[in-house]
Amino acid sequence: MTSSAVVASVPSLVDGAGAAAPRRRPGGRRRWGQLVWVAPALAVYAFFVLRPLITSVQYSLYEWNGIGVATFVGGDNYAKVLTDPDQLGIIGNAIVLVLFFTVIPVALGLLAAALMHGLPRGSFTTVSRSVLFIPQVIPLVAAGIVWDWVYSTNGIANQMLSAVGLDGIARPWLADFDTALPAVGLIGSWVQLGLCTLLLLTGIAKIDPSLYEAARLDGASGLQVFRHVTVPGLRREIGVCVTVTMIAALASFDIVYITTQGGPGNQTMVPGVEIYRLAFSEREVGQASAMAVVLMVLVLVAILPVQRLTQRSDQ
Amino acid sequence: MNPNTRSTLAGRGLLVVFMVATLIPFVTIFSTALQPQGSIPTGVSWPSDPQWHNFVDAFQVANLGPLLGSSLLIVLGVVPISLLFAAFAGYGLAQLKVPFAGALFLVFVAGLTIPFESLITPLYYQMQELGLLNTRWAIILPLIALFMPFGVFWMRAHFQTVPVELSEAAALDGAGPWGAFRRIHLPLAVPALSSLAILLFLWTWNQFILAIVMVDDPLKRTMAGALGAFQGRYGTDIVLLSAGALLIMAPTIAVFLLFQRQFSQALLQGAVKG
Numbered sequence: 001m002t003s004s005a006v007v008a009s010v011p012s013l014v015d016g017a018g019a020a021a022p023r024r025r026p027g028g029r030r031r032w033g034q035l036v037w038v039a040p041a042l043a044v045y046a047f048f049v050l051r052p053l054i055t056s057v058q059y060s061l062y063e064w065n066g067i068g069v070a071t072f073v074g075g076d077n078y079a080k081v082l083t084d085p086d087q088l089g090i091i092g093n094a095i096v097l098v099l100f101f102t103v104i105p106v107a108l109g110l111l112a113a114a115l116m117h118g119l120p121r122g123s124f125t126t127v128s129r130s131v132l133f134i135p136q137v138i139p140l141v142a143a144g145i146v147w148d149w150v151y152s153t154n155g156i157a158n159q160m161l162s163a164v165g166l167d168g169i170a171r172p173w174l175a176d177f178d179t180a181l182p183a184v185g186l187i188g189s190w191v192q193l194g195l196c197t198l199l200l201l202t203g204i205a206k207i208d209p210s211l212y213e214a215a216r217l218d219g220a221s222g223l224q225v226f227r228h229v230t231v232p233g234l235r236r237e238i239g240v241c242v243t244v245t246m247i248a249a250l251a252s253f254d255i256v257y258i259t260t261q262g263g264p265g266n267q268t269m270v271p272g273v274e275i276y277r278l279a280f281s282e283r284e285v286g287q288a289s290a291m292a293v294v295l296m297v298l299v300l301v302a303i304l305p306v307q308r309l310t311q312r313s314d315q
Numbered sequence: 316m317n318p319n320t321r322s323t324l325a326g327r328g329l330l331v332v333f334m335v336a337t338l339i340p341f342v343t344i345f346s347t348a349l350q351p352q353g354s355i356p357t358g359v360s361w362p363s364d365p366q367w368h369n370f371v372d373a374f375q376v377a378n379l380g381p382l383l384g385s386s387l388l389i390v391l392g393v394v395p396i397s398l399l400f401a402a403f404a405g406y407g408l409a410q411l412k413v414p415f416a417g418a419l420f421l422v423f424v425a426g427l428t429i430p431f432e433s434l435i436t437p438l439y440y441q442m443q444e445l446g447l448l449n450t451r452w453a454i455i456l457p458l459i460a461l462f463m464p465f466g467v468f469w470m471r472a473h474f475q476t477v478p479v480e481l482s483e484a485a486a487l488d489g490a491g492p493w494g495a496f497r498r499i500h501l502p503l504a505v506p507a508l509s510s511l512a513i514l515l516f517l518w519t520w521n522q523f524i525l526a527i528v529m530v531d532d533p534l535k536r537t538m539a540g541a542l543g544a545f546q547g548r549y550g551t552d553i554v555l556l557s558a559g560a561l562l563i564m565a566p567t568i569a570v571f572l573l574f575q576r577q578f579s580q581a582l583l584q585g586a587v588k589g
Contacts, residue, residue, distance in 0.1 A: 031414075034492065037407025038419055041400040041463050048460030049426055052437035059437065066440070112333065115326030124327065129579050130572065131334045134341075136582060137571040138564045139521035139539035145546055145560045146340045149347065149553060154357045156343040190340070193333060195582070202583055222322075251430030254523045254539075258546060272432040272524075279436040280528065292433040299428050 059289035066285050077290035087291070090269045091298065093181060094250045097270065098302075100185025101192055101249035106241050109196035113204045114230050117212065132194030140191065144258030147187045148174065151259075174260050180267045187255050192248065196241040203237035204230065239310025243303050250299050271295040348373075348557035356554065366554075373558035377545050378534055383566070385451070386520055386538045392455035393519045397462050398508055404463075405470025406496055410482055420471065426464035434461075435528055442529060453529035454537065458522060462515055473507035474500065510581035513574060520567055538563050 060077050064070035081087045135143060150156050151173040158170040173183040207229065215225045231238070253272035256262060262269035262277070271291055278288035342359060349365040350356040352372070374380070407413045408420050434457075442453040477500060485495035519537065526540025533544035542563045549556050571578050 031412055034407055034411045034413045037411060037492075038404045038413055041404035041423070041467055042419065044400065044456070044460045045423065045426065045463040048438065048441075048457045049429065049434065049463070050422075052434040052441060053429065055437035055441070056433060108329075108333070112326055112329045115322050115329060117323065117326075124330075126575075128330050128334060130575055131337055132330075133571065133579055133582065134568065135337060137517065137567050137578070139523065139542065139567065141521075141523050141539045141542045141546075142560050142564045143340075145542065145556065146344045149344060149557065150340050152553075154355060156339065156357075156359050159357055159359065190336070194337060197330070197333060198579070199583060247428065247430070251432060253432055257523075258543065272430065275432045275436065276524070276528070279439070285436060285440075288436050292436060295430055296428070296433045299430060303428060 056289045056292050059285055060293050062286045064285045065283040066279075067283075070286070073286065077286050078294070080287065081290050081294050086266055087274075089266060090271055090274050090291075091294070093268060094252070094270050094295075094298070096181055097185050097188060097249040097252060098246055100182070101188035101252070102242055102245040104189040105192040105196040105245060106200075106238060108193060109200040109241065110231075110234070110238070112197050113200040113234070114226050116201060117204065129198060132198055134194070135191045136195050140254035141258050143187060143191055144255045147190070147255075148259045151183055174268075175264055177264055177267055180260055180264055184256060184259060184268050187259070188245075188249060188252065191255075192241075192245045196245065199237050199241055200234055203234045207233035235310050239306055242306050242310070246302050246306070247299055250302060251295065271298070344557045344561060347553060348561055350554050352552065352554050354554065369554060369558040370562060373555050373562055376549070376555065377541070377559045377562065379562055381534050382536075382538060382541050382563075385535055385541075386566075389451055389454055389458075389537055390516055390519050392451065393458045393462070394512055394515045397459050397466050397515055398512055400459070401463065401466030401470045401511065402501070402504060402508060404467045405472075405474050406500055408467070409471045409474035410477065410495075410500065411492055420467070423464045423467045426461075427468065431461060431524055435524055438525075439528055449530050449532065449535070451530070451535055454522065454525050457525055457529075458519055462518065466511060466515070469511050470504070470507060473504055477503060510577060510584065513577055513581045516570070517567065517578075538566065 059070075061072060061074060062070040063073050063077075081091075152158075153170075153172045157173060161167065161170050171179065173179045211229045211233070212225065215229050220228070251272055252270050253276070256268055256270050256273050257276070260268045262273050272295070275288045275291050275295070278284045278291065282288075346359050346361055347356050348369055349362045349367065350360075350369075351362070351364075351366055352369060356362075404423075408416045413419065438457050439448075442448050442457075447453045447456070481499055481503075482495055485499050490498065521539045522537050523539045523543060526536040527543055530536050530540070533541040536544070542560065545559050545563075546556060549559065
């Protein structure tokens with residue numbers, strides 16, 4: 001994803017929508033004139049988001065090189081995305097990245113939160129906050145450049161391996177067919193770990209301490225406390241972490257573009273970079289747009305169930 | 316030692332491990348940036364003679380002066396207008412009787428899940444039609460629109476927390492919606508607007524794909540977009556590249572450290588709010 005931008009906002013989706021019913025406000029009946037307040041935001045949004053969205057769907061039904069005449073091909077572009085092994089592999093890569101962007105950071109963050117039973121106090125909080133947030137603050141492009149060097153032949157990853165006598169497995173991690181995708185994925189884990197940890201630590205500090213006390217009096221084991229107190233209490237925060245990081249994984253672009261451009265072969269190609277390549281290098285605008293639409297649907301299909309599972313019955 | 320303390324200690328230990336893992340890449344790139352240019356350094360090794368002038372060279376080679384200016388122009392084009400439009404819409408949707416407020420809000424919120432890459436192709440041709448390719452407007456205008464779902468969502472959430480009585484009191488004093496907005500609601504919205512400003516600044520500064528697609532000249536891009544071009548040209552000179560990458564990261568890290576509290580609050584709220 002381009003940045004944590006859109007990402008950080010998404011969790012609100014279903015919840016916000018649920019609260020969409022206007023509350024009673026003074027000022028009497030609806031007044032059409034009041035639309036003026038919403039008009040500027042709506043105009044710019046309609047022209048630069050909704051319009052391209054519709055155009056994207058329209059392009060996806062044509063074969064077009066961006067200059068000449070477009071030929072209507074119906075669902076052919078979609079058929080290719082959904083049957084061509086290369087294109088399917090690209091979608092598969094995005095799903096593998098979810099493991100690294102989502103599962104690893106959320107699991108580690110949960111572990112830290114469960115161990116601490118809440119926010120650490122004092123200067124430790126300040127220091128850990130500043131440090132763990134840095135990957136969220138720098139451009140992902142910079143993260144890509146830094147990690148490109150970490151993984152290179154002379155980089156610190158191989159240096160550390162040879163320090164413990166594992167020279168045998170040293171390699172240029174991003175150029176190796178077997179390791180490139182996990183190596184890219186771990187960059188995502190690095191970026192998302194801090195955000196998830198801090199979110200979950202903040203969340204666990206809000207869980208009623210008497211729940212832990214009661215569990216202790218009942219003689220619950222650490223694992224039972226984790227399952228029956230910590231995880232349910234953090235449901236909302238877990239939902240946020242999963243949503244944010246899953247979108248970052250499925251819609252990743254910057255890191256892959258900078259480190260591997262999708263290579264070696266197609267090992268690390270993801271939908272975002274493929275859209276860019278198809279549209280601006282291959283000039284296959286229709287095919288790129290079909291992938292773009294599939295990516296949008298993929299993101300929706302992935303996050304809607306998460307939202308439903310984690311946002312219900314909060315009151 | 317009771318088990319609780321032991322677990323907290325383990326938790327702290329784990330956090331320290333996370334912090335070390337977060338910092339190692341920066342340590343290695345920093346030590347690399349100080350090596351003699353043209354040398355082939357290894358992961359981490361403190362140079363016997365640190366080459367601080369590498370940063371000066373990278374600053375000149377990467378044209379960081381003009382780049383900072385370009386990024387600032389883009390931020391100035393995006394952030395104030397986004398704040399204004401989002402505040403208007405949030406106020407209208409939360410405090411006034413706008414027709415179809417619920418449906419309108421849904422339309423905005425639906426935009427939260429759209430990946431930028433999915434719109435980039437049509438946006439490119441749209442900018443071409445408007446004759447704006449290779450100008451900063453081709454980055455600024457789409458960014459304002461792409462940030463609008465989050466902005467509207469954020470400001471509406473704020474305005475919903477403002478008690479109805481305030482608007483009622485203002486109405487009794489004869490203030491219309493505009494007067495109430497300017498004299499009562501806007502001052503109260505300053506904290507929400509500042510957090511939003513911080514997030515929008517960060518997301519604009521770090522914006523990459525729009526910058527590389529819309530603008531060929533790296534000097535008219537955002538910092539992140541220019542870094543991509545810098546890597547393309549100096550990718551083989553790892554020393555200079557490291558110094559350049561650190562310089563390009565420096566402004567966001569500096570702003571982050573300056574406004575640390577607001578930043579972490581905004582980032583955490585940005586994720587949780589709703």
